[in-house]
Amino acid sequence: MSGFAPTDRVLVSPRHLADAGTDPLRDALGPLIRLFGWSHTHDAATGHITLDSPCHGAFIDFTPSNPYGPWWRTSHHEPYWQAQFGRHTPIEAIAAFTQALPQFLGDTRHADRIPLSTNTLVECARLNGWDMTADAQATVFTSADGHCVLTHAPHADRRWQIQHRLADDADTAWFASVTQATPARLSELEADLLQRRTQAEAEGRIGEIEGIDLTLTFLRAKRDETQRRAQRPAVHLGIPARRRPQESE
Template identity: 30%
Template sequence: MKKKQWHNWGAGEQAQQHYLVQPRALAGGGDVRHVSEFLRACGWRDKSKTDGPLFMQSPDRAVRIAYDPYVQPGGWSIHGAASRHQPEWWAHLGRQTPVEIVAGLTDALTQPRSAHAPNVWAPLHGQRWRTEPDAEQVTATSPDGSAWMQYHQSPDGAAMWWSGAKDEQGNGWNAQFASSTPMHLVQAFSAALASPEPVMRPLGRVPPSTQIKTTSVSVLPSQLSAWQQARITAARAATWARNTARSARPRTAARPHAHAGGPRARR
């Protein structure tokens, strides 16, 4: 285990021990606020009840996100309502899905779609994941074998995306996406899943697995707060920019008034 120490500590603050964990798919669930605070900064409504599960709703009320750790199997439930151009869709992610991977999908819900056609496999192949196709499914597996992404099509034509990760003890998580889930969201998820960047976990929250690599770091509370605030500030700035651009678009011309010499309604 490596150890790293941050410099320029603030006076009067006590450093806390954290760990950078790789691969991120085996890092455990993490702090749910990584997802919820970003959504709140993007204008999502927090409909959670006191001491109850997390429940967020998009500004247009078309998408709902819930996280419930109090039921079995528990975890994340994301639901999109049907619209003129998109059928109803859903995604379920297990309770131990790292919040950084969940955020890959949920952050994408707050951003405009790319003009390019989505490709779920591209982020995985970019990180040397192995692809194994057969008659009914295609499976991509991480280089260390701990995580996978799978596309399955049954004989009747029904399609489904699956994903997950497990350590040597069988501990881990699973994710499932409806066939109608927008592909750009599934790609955003696969990109976050395949990212080689480590994620941070506090002392006592690192899963006991021989498959993970940890680097010990001493972090000040003010540093953690600053990193979290930077993510929230970026979300607010992007939301403000989109709203400003939307309001600046020319409105539809008003309907012309009746000719000045035309008849007027009597009072």
């Protein structure tokens, strides 16, 4: 693609071969800010961006300075889950995910401008020529060219995982995943948030500190609830005895 400038917009097919784009704020986060009123912070020096939904049920963290881990994190409360996207994840995929969040949270404004697919995952795979295999542990969808693999393992910590890479080309490698809530995972996220809060406090980012504090409150409440449920003793109701029919006198 040497005939194009770095800022040129081009169409790439299939979409999983695309890259992360040049303006994540406009492409993936802009609609949430402009159309739905999500509060946000932006550190121009590092490119770090955070968004908080009006109902405080979802929180987005974009960290482009992370050299190896995910650049995008979306956390949801009640029930708790977190979605992560790597550096080279196509911006179309991330934008489709973030722009669906308001409707998921019950905000139906602009639903006519952001239509959601009604097809099931199996139907989408079939329409795009993806192969599907399944066993007792997971269902695996593979793109027609074999470069992109989506795995659904309902009992794993990372229920959904997507991995993509062309042979011998690290720049085409990207990943995405959605995790379920576990006490260990919640504790790990709390430690990460505390570290980010310390850094934000040292740099005087007041708005970001408030968002992190709110997320910590939800996170700790969810962790405590998960631990309480795990400690509840099992209730044995027993097996009802069969009643003998009464003999007629």
